[in-house]
Amino acid sequence: MTSRMASSDLKENTEAEEMILTGGLKSLLPHVLRRIIRCNRISISNTSGMAEGYKQANVIILHKSLADDFEEFCHANDGPLPLLHRSKPGDWKCSSLSSDSDIRTDCLQYRIYEHGACTGSLKSLKEYSEQLKDMTAVPCYSVSTFCCNLVVTMRPIPESKLEAAVLATSELKEAHGAPVHIGHPGLLGIQDLSKPDYGDPVHLHPGDVPVFWACGVTGVEAVINCRAPLAFTHSPGCMFITDLKNDNVTVRSSRKVPQVHCISQDPLHYSIVSAEAVRKIKTLETLIGIDPGDRGIIHLHRQGELLKACLAISHARSVLITTGFPTHFTYEPPEENDGPPGALAIAAILQALEKEVAIVTDQRAMNLNRKIIEEAVQLGILKRPVPLLSYQREGADSALTFLCENGNPRRPRFDHLIAIERAGMAADGNYYNARKVNIKHLVDPIDELFLAGKTIPGVTTTGVGDGGNELGMGKVKDAVKKHIKNGDVIACDVEADFTIVAGVSNWGGYAIACALYILSTCELHDRYLRKAVGFPQLSKKMVWLAALPSVTKEEKLLKTLVRHGIRSGKTASLEMEVDGLPFYNTHSLMIEKLLQEAHQ
Numbered sequence: 001m002t003s004r005m006a007s008s009d010l011k012e013n014t015e016a017e018e019m020i021l022t023g024g025l026k027s028l029l030p031h032v033l034r035r036i037i038r039c040n041r042i043s044i045s046n047t048s049g050m051a052e053g054y055k056q057a058n059v060i061i062l063h064k065s066l067a068d069d070f071e072e073f074c075h076a077n078d079g080p081l082p083l084l085h086r087s088k089p090g091d092w093k094c095s096s097l098s099s100d101s102d103i104r105t106d107c108l109q110y111r112i113y114e115h116g117a118c119t120g121s122l123k124s125l126k127e128y129s130e131q132l133k134d135m136t137a138v139p140c141y142s143v144s145t146f147c148c149n150l151v152v153t154m155r156p157i158p159e160s161k162l163e164a165a166v167l168a169t170s171e172l173k174e175a176h177g178a179p180v181h182i183g184h185p186g187l188l189g190i191q192d193l194s195k196p197d198y199g200d201p202v203h204l205h206p207g208d209v210p211v212f213w214a215c216g217v218t219g220v221e222a223v224i225n226c227r228a229p230l231a232f233t234h235s236p237g238c239m240f241i242t243d244l245k246n247d248n249v250t251v252r253s254s255r256k257v258p259q260v261h262c263i264s265q266d267p268l269h270y271s272i273v274s275a276e277a278v279r280k281i282k283t284l285e286t287l288i289g290i291d292p293g294d295r296g297i298i299h300l301h302r303q304g305e306l307l308k309a310c311l312a313i314s315h316a317r318s319v320l321i322t323t324g325f326p327t328h329f330t331y332e333p334p335e336e337n338d339g340p341p342g343a344l345a346i347a348a349i350l351q352a353l354e355k356e357v358a359i360v361t362d363q364r365a366m367n368l369n370r371k372i373i374e375e376a377v378q379l380g381i382l383k384r385p386v387p388l389l390s391y392q393r394e395g396a397d398s399a400l401t402f403l404c405e406n407g408n409p410r411r412p413r414f415d416h417l418i419a420i421e422r423a424g425m426a427a428d429g430n431y432y433n434a435r436k437v438n439i440k441h442l443v444d445p446i447d448e449l450f451l452a453g454k455t456i457p458g459v460t461t462t463g464v465g466d467g468g469n470e471l472g473m474g475k476v477k478d479a480v481k482k483h484i485k486n487g488d489v490i491a492c493d494v495e496a497d498f499t500i501v502a503g504v505s506n507w508g509g510y511a512i513a514c515a516l517y518i519l520s521t522c523e524l525h526d527r528y529l530r531k532a533v534g535f536p537q538l539s540k541k542m543v544w545l546a547a548l549p550s551v552t553k554e555e556k557l558l559k560t561l562v563r564h565g566i567r568s569g570k571t572a573s574l575e576m577e578v579d580g581l582p583f584y585n586t587h588s589l590m591i592e593k594l595l596q597e598a599h600q
Contacts, residue, residue, distance in 0.1 A: 026052035030241045031099060034106045037241075040123060044108060046237035053246055055175060056239035057084050057097065058216030059107055060223060061125070061232040064089045069144040073222060076141040079532020080150055080214035082174045084242070097242040108238035111220075116227035125232055133198035133215050133236060137189020140218060141534040148221035150533055151197070152180065152188065156208035163260045165211060166272060170258050170524070175246060178258060178524070180531040181212040184267030187458075188212060188531075198236045209268065214532045258524050263312040264497075266457050271311045277522040281307045283597050284511045284518075287590070288502040292581055293570070297466060299483035300476045300501045306508075309462040309498035310515040314529065316415035316460075318356035320389075320449070321346060322471070324365055325423045326442040327433040328572050333368055334442055336569035337561045338578050339421030340369075342464065342509020344376050344386075344557065345549040346418060349513040351383045352540075352547035353520060358387040358414075362444045366390055368564060379556045383547070393445050399452035409456045417453050417496075418512075420464040421505035422446065424471035424492030432469055432490040447471055447494045454497075463496035464508035466579070472496030504579050507590055510549050514598035517544050521599075545599060551588045558583055 030051045037044070047056055058081075062070055067086065074081040085097050092103045104125035112120045138150040153176075157165045162182060170178035181188050193210065194201045198217055204210060223231045234240060257275040262268075285306040291297050313319060323343040326334035343359065350357040361369050369388055376382045391402055405411040423431045423439065425447045430438045450471060453459040463472010468480030468487055474495035480487040502508035519525050521544070526537055555576075562574050570580030578587055 026050060030054050030243050031101075033241050034098070034101055037108055038102065038105045047108060047239045047241060048237060051241050055084070055097075055242045055244040055246055057242055058219055059103060059110075059232075059234040059240050060219045061103070062223070062228060063230070066145075066226065066228060069146055070219075070222070073140075073143040073146040074219070076143055076535065077150075077218065077533040078173070079176060079180060079527070080140070080152075080216060080218035082176065084174060084244070094240075094242075097240075097244060099243060101240075103240065107234040107240050109235040110238075111233050111235050113223055113228070113231045113233065115229060116224045118224075121235055133196055133217055134185070134188075134190045134193070135197045135221070136531075138531045138533065140222070145226045146222045148218060148225045149189075150180070150531055151215045151218040151221055152190075152212040153215040154185070154193065154196075154202060154210050154212050156202060156204040157211045158207050159209050160207075162209060162211070162270065163258075166258045166260055169213070170256075172246060174244075176214045176216070177532065178213075178272060178527070179211045180214050180528065182209060182260065182270035182272070183264075184269060185210055185212070186267060187269060209270070256524065261308060261311055263308055263315065264458075264460055269315070271315065271525070272528040273307075273311065273519060273525045274522050277518050277525065278307060280518050280597055281310065281515045284514055284594055285500075287593050287597070288500075288507040288511045290503045292503050292586065293466075293579060295467060295485070296483040297468075297501055297503065299479045300468060300473075300499075302476065302499055302501070305498045306500050306511060306515055309500060310512055310519060312460045312498065313350075313416050313418070313462070313512070314353075314516060314519045314525070316355065318358075318414045319346075319350055319416045319418060320358050320360055320414040321418045321420065322360045322422050322446050322449075323420050324361050324369075325421050325433070325470070325569070326362070326365075326439050327423075327569055328567055329433075329437060329439050329442060331565070331567065331572065333365065333565055334439070335365065335368070335566050336421075336579075337558065337566045338466070338505050338569045340372060340561060340566070341549075341554055341557050341578075342420045342506040342512075343418075344373075344381055345506075345509045345513045345554075346420070347386050348382055348547045348549070349516050349544065351386075352544050353516065358389055360389040360391055360446060360449070362442070362446075363390040363392065364442070371564065372560065375560050376557065379553065379560070381549075381553050381557055391444055391446050391449060393448065399448040400456075403449060403452055403456060403459070412456050412459050415459060417450055417459065417461045418464070419446075419450065419462070419471035419496065420509050421466070422471040424463075424465075424469055424473055425494055426469070426490060427477075427493040432486075434467055434469065434486065434490065436486045436489050450494055450496060454495075460498070461496040462498045462500065462512075463492075464500045464502065464505050464512070465492075466502050466505045466508075468492065470505065472499055473501075475499040476501070504581065504587070504590075506578060506587070507594075510591060510594050513548055514594045517548055517598050520544055548595060548598065549591055550595070551591050554587070554591055555583065
């Protein structure tokens with residue numbers, strides 16, 4: 001029996017060596033490769049590309065006293081560490097993964113760790129390719145003594161094939177699933193792709209985009225940080241080849257089909273979201289795009305801007321909002337009631353999403369806005385007061401100093417700036433209302449923050465408007481000059497990265513809030529945001545839902561604004577109307593439609 005087995009092994013190994021010499025590694029069956037590795041009969045440096053179509057596994061061998069905690073650590077970070085098998089003490093067979101295997105011998109090489117330090121490597125544990133892998137600055141979810149940062153694998157993918165790469169991997173959850181980052185490595189805390197923490201550098205060709213997948217070497221880092229007296233792992237690239245096929249792809253529903261969208265060019269950054277979430281957000285964009293005032297804004301629309309803006313906001317850590325259009329220059333206060341409700345709706349959802357948010361406005365309106373914010377908290381619109389800031393030009397670098405810590409562009413205080421119904425500077429340096437009246441004396445130069453933001457890598461901007469003279473509308477100024485009354489004079493000259501045009505600017509704010517809710521409840525986007533570490537955030541869905549605008553909340557807020565003397569934009573009326581349109585059956589109906597689309 002032993003003699004026949006040996007003869008059979010020798011025959012299979014000889015045939016395998018012939019195939020290797022002719023480049024047939026990828027077509028070998030897993031059990032053949034394991035026997036070759038076990039017998040150490042051929043020199044192979046790594047298992048990349050071998051046994052095509054079969055899963056390859058990382059290996060961690062720990063003392064049984066640590067096993068429960070490590071299993072929990074894997075479940076808590078299942079992107080880099082999808083757990084395929086946990087053996088019992090002394091069981092080396094891994095029978096759920098393969099037949100005729102021995103985990104002590106069937107990896108090309110192993111590493112020994114003592115008290116967190118690698119003390120050597122072995123071909124076998126009985127005696128005692130490789131893509132670029134980098135350590136990120138993204139912390140894994142810690143469990144007991146197991147804690148580390150995420151390790152990722154990078155592959156260069158041609159831009160035209162990004163979506164195909166995401167589609168191909170998104171359902172392979174036991175092989176790390178979809179990418180956790182697409183774009184500039186610096187956004188992961190990786191400083192230099194030419195100096196990987198593991199393996200050799202991989203070079204990008206023109207047109208390639210760096211794409212990063214969660215990597216099982218994360219488990220090795222957890223073992224190192226655990227500082228166990230003794231542990232063993234596979235050497236990076238020397239994987240355990242299983243008999244499991246990579247064919248467990250389930251049929252995707254529309255809500256799980258991933259799409260890839262570019263949200264920044266400097267630094268290059270893409271995001272992932274489901275087709276269903278995209279459809280909903282595009283419906284929101286259509287809903288707010290009507291023109292009840294018949295002002296010609298249909299000519300200003302840029303399709304898909306709401307989606308891209310909200311994807312960028314969802315990735316932001318800290319958001320700065322500005323609003324305030326003092327169109328009623330003969331009244332005190334001169335503000336209109338379009339803008340503040342939309343700004344507070346955005347602030348409310350950002351608070352619920354646990355992002356930092358602040359509002360910057362005109363110095364002369366600070367006390368008024370402070371009172372409005374305080375009452376918004378009392379009304380349950382805001383969870384807590386929003387910090388209120390003012391900006392004044394005090395030198396050539398004033399905007400940079402305001403936006404960045406110590407004026408350092410590498411340390412921005414805000415990742416995203418949003419202007420909603422904010423008076424915008426025209427080409428001649430003045431600020432005009434719709435009737436061509438110059439109101440520059442009432443407006444602080446907050447435009448400078450948006451201009452400076454475009455020079456700071458990692459800072460993106462959004463402008464929301466309904467007439468073309470609002471901050472951020474410079475992106476559509478040619479259309480404003482052509483199609484909007486007085487557009488040749490009043491058109492804002494300052495661009496935002498994303499321009500959201502709505503029939504009433506408040507509607508744009510409500511749509512942003514609803515779109516952020518849709519993105520937050522999208523499983524694909526949630527996983528991408530948290531880099532496949534930690535647990536899904538969907539348990540917070542009811543908190544997010546409660547933060548959305550509602551007819552009741554907006555009715556109370558509008559009454560508060562009217563009580564403070566803030567008037568309708570078109571008529572200067574102190575009634576329940578915005579831009580000359582009645583709140584009831586116009587604005588209230590729009591709010592209901594947006595909410596229905598958000599959480600249907």
